[in-house]
Amino acid sequence: MREPICVLANAGSGKKSAARIDHLTAPLRAAGLVHEVRLIRKGALIPAAARKARADGFATVIAAGGDGTVCSVATELAGTGTALGILPLGTFNFFARSLGIENDPEAAMQQLLTGVETMAAAGEVNGKLFLNNASLGLYPALLERREAAYAKWGRSRWAAYWSGLQVLATYNRPSRMTLTIDGVVQVRHSPMIFVAQNAYQLEEYGMLEGVDLIRAGQLAVYIAPELRRWQLLGFALRIAVRMALPYRDFTLIGAEAVQIETRARRRTIARDGEREKMAAPFAFRTLPDVLTVILPVPPTIPEEA
The missing domain is CATH 3.40.50.10330 (Probable inorganic polyphosphate/atp-NAD kinase; domain 1)
Known part of the structure; x- marks a missing residue:
């Protein structure tokens, strides 16, 4: 170092x-x-x-x-x-x-x-980096409710589950979002958009279709479908048990840049588990080689005699 x-x-x-x-x-x-x-x-x-x-x-x-x-x-x-x-x-x-x-x-x-220094990529939303993922919609709301549950009952799996059920119970309707993805405009009605830039995290959750997109230098943009309240529970369960599939349970799009506009001028954005209010529009992009990071030296494999 x-x-x-x-x-x-x-x-x-x-x-x-x-x-x-x-x-x-x-x-x-x-x-x-x-x-x-x-x-x-x-x-x-x-x-x-x-x-x-x-x-x-x-x-x-x-x-x-x-x-x-x-x-x-x-x-x-x-x-x-x-x-x-x-x-x-x-x-x-x-x-x-x-x-x-x-x-x-x-x-x-x-x-x-x-360790040795190397360059690493990151994602960015409105000028703020994210290393794993960023999202808007239900997921930031879930994080907020979960933190409140932890503060009241302590950190436990049951507190996390209960906070999740509370968010689903208060869900009203999906948001209207106008997306500009690599210059192409489309309108979606969705309860949540999840933008991933860490292939390792997607592998951990079995969301393998997005891994190739990230390794190709793109963001993996997951768009949840327009769902009713009772349908959201099944959607959440499929995500939790790693049985969610793209094109059936959500739309998956690869992009280098995504801009999202909503009716609300300010919304909460979650970045790597942290929440922050940001002003619309929400501009996501991938930043190659933006970080100098210290990597562990790979183990030496002895040569065969």
Whole structure:
């Protein structure tokens, strides 16, 4: 890794989180690398912290947290040449795993110490990066209701299921959306549009038809069909058990650029699990080679005698 190094850690709250970060960054001290650890107590402060790290002249910024934290840091480093290192501390860590980074943070730190820099692609919506996916419609609403359920009952699978049922129960009708896909205009009525740019995440959910599109340098745009409330439950179940099929359960389109207009001037957009209000129109595009990321060195395969 290039020095100096800044570790931006989404520490949450409490001394336990700080102690864990101190333990995980011990190999940096042992290797004699010039570095600084900055603990961020609130997720909303991460973008400003990443901008400051860049302005302070750090050559490498390590994002210690989940996909949302990594996405926030990546947005501020994109196109700057500052290297992004990832110390996965989240639940899914899809972007880190797509790069071959170990899901165990201690093993991931060892990979960072010997890693190499390479360029990586990302998606963008209204100037903000996403590394896995971005969406509008029911999914952002589900995330909001799920966070409220977690705050009330704690993190559990049942709280997630209950919040999902609540969103479906309050669903009224699909939104009218005008899509411009690589210059072609079409009107859709849909409860949700999901834009993916991470092939690894699609593979994990068995949505293999979109993988080839992403590997060809496009975004995989999933458009849910116009459904009634009772039909949505079956749709959600097919997604959950990985039995949803393109052209039967949703429309799949590959595109380098997508613009979506809705009747509402502002809507909530979900990016890698984080929610943010954005102004219409919503412009999605793929950005090749926009990030400098640290990849683990592939294992050496011994030659046969």
